[in-house]
Amino acid sequence: GAVVSQHPSRVICKSGTSVKIECRSLDFQATTMFWYRQFPKQSLMLMATSNEGSKATYEQGVEKDKFLINHASLTLSTLTVTSAHPEDSSFYICSADTSGGGGTGELFFGEGSRLTVL
Amino acid sequence: EDKVVQSPLSLVVHEGDTVTLNCSYEVTNFRSLLWYKQEKKAPTFLFMLTSSGIEKKSGRLSSILDKKELFSILNITATQTGDSAIYLCAVYSGTYKYIFGTGTRLKVLA
Numbered sequence: 392g393a394v395v396s397q398h399p400s401r402v403i404c405k406s407g408t409s410v411k412i413e414c415r416s417l418d419f420q421a422t423t424m425f426w427y428r429q430f431p432k433q434s435l436m437l438m439a440t441s442n443e444g445s446k447a448t449y450e451q452g453v454e455k456d457k458f459l460i461n462h463a464s465l466t467l468s469t470l471t472v473t474s475a476h477p478e479d480s481s482f483y484i485c486s487a488d489t490s491g492g493g494g495t496g497e498l499f500f501g502e503g504s505r506l507t508v509l
Numbered sequence: 510e511d512k513v514v515q516s517p518l519s520l521v522v523h524e525g526d527t528v529t530l531n532c533s534y535e536v537t538n539f540r541s542l543l544w545y546k547q548e549k550k551a552p553t554f555l556f557m558l559t560s561s562g563i564e565k566k567s568g569r570l571s572s573i574l575d576k577k578e579l580f581s582i583l584n585i586t587a588t589q590t591g592d593s594a595i596y597l598c599a600v601y602s603g604t605y606k607y608i609f610g611t612g613t614r615l616k617v618l619a
Contacts, residue, residue, distance in 0.1 A: 423605045434612040435552075488605055493603070495540050496540055496543070496601030496607065497557070498601070498607055
């Protein structure tokens with residue numbers, strides 16, 4: 392299957408700092424990527440849909456200014472958690488759609504990034 | 510509103526048991542149903558189902574879709590401790606829209 396790489400896998404930061412997480416599609420071009428947040432023992436919560444060359448679409452309740460998403464190329468989307476606080480500590484996962492928006496859909500996930508804010 | 514419901518939410522079995530995980534859905538537009546396994550990191554792809562009645566199989570795992578009754582099941586036979594994971598079901602409804610269920614947490618005891 393397609394390969395999606397996410398980096399860093401773990402990050403610890405101090406409260407008030409910003410953290411950037413990268414999501415790369417290694418062997419295909421992804422016009423659309425997704426960012427999820429996952430709390431312990433829970434399912435994936437979609438935060439936003441990242442579209443190459445345009446603004447991300449955020450889900451209801453997700454702060455745009457807090458979680459900045461940039462999808463500047465067909466192989467890279469970034470999520471920046473700005474002015475991080477302990478409540479932002481979580482597991483963040485990206486995924487990329489390889490179907491081009493049509494067909495039967497194909498979604499592949501990055502390895503996830505565990506953010507701990509002290 | 511589109512939704513995907515998985516049951517049970519959690520399950521504890523012993524090695525060698527057979528388990529059946531359920532995924533039901535109500536969506537405006539159905540293109541496919543996908544199953545994923547999530548261990549400690551990100552989900553890994555198991556199956557994609559698009560047609561009713563056609564079983565997909567991979568080793569001890571198999572899955573089938575019923576588009577009339579709007580559900581899918583994932584079967585795992587002769588379970589092993591390595592099968593312990595969260596199993597996620599998602600429905601793709603086109604135009605980059607994927608709806609995920611709550612997941613089923615499976616624990617297999619030695």
